[in-house]
Amino acid sequence: MPAKGLALLGWKEKVGFPSWGLTLKAIMDPASPLSTLAVERVDALGRMRDAQGRQRLVLRLAVPMARGKGRLKLVYAYLSRRTRLGEGLGRCPVIRIPMRIGDLVWEGELALVSAPRRQYFLHLGRADLAGRCTLDPALSYRHPTRALAFEPEPSLPLPEIAES
Secondary structure, three states: OOOOOOEEEEOEEEEEEOOOOEEEEEEEOOOOOOEEEEOOEEEEEEEEEOOOOOEEEEEEEEEEOOOOOOOEEEEEEEEEEEEEOOOOOOEEEEEEEEEEEOOEEEEEEEEEEOOOOOOOOEEEOHHHHOOOEEEEOOOOOOOOOOOOOOOOOOOOOOOOOOOO
């Protein structure tokens, strides 16, 4: 039984990214402090002003939509900070982006890692799960997938379509 006011999630769910217009399968990983997104490529494009007028570094990300060659979607995000995920792994970029599971919407942080051979490209850690939901490891895909309305960040370039 979920705690009052908290959403009940299964061990895997589909997470929507309205500002990118895509949905990815995710593993709920409360043992991990940060959420991670495996990307094929991260390109720094230069600095632009965000909605608050601050100069920030813009990143172009090649996000895998499924396993296999040519199944990438190019999207854009602002660099939030850099962090270390573990010993010997070096520093990785972290972005902030709106995420959605069912009716639950929040702005979460994703550490960008290079791990294209993962079965699930998105792992949600306890920083994004704590205080928002409870997990039931016996459930999966508890929330229906809805078509996302594309809501791009107004100050970022529009996403490009990856060439097959």
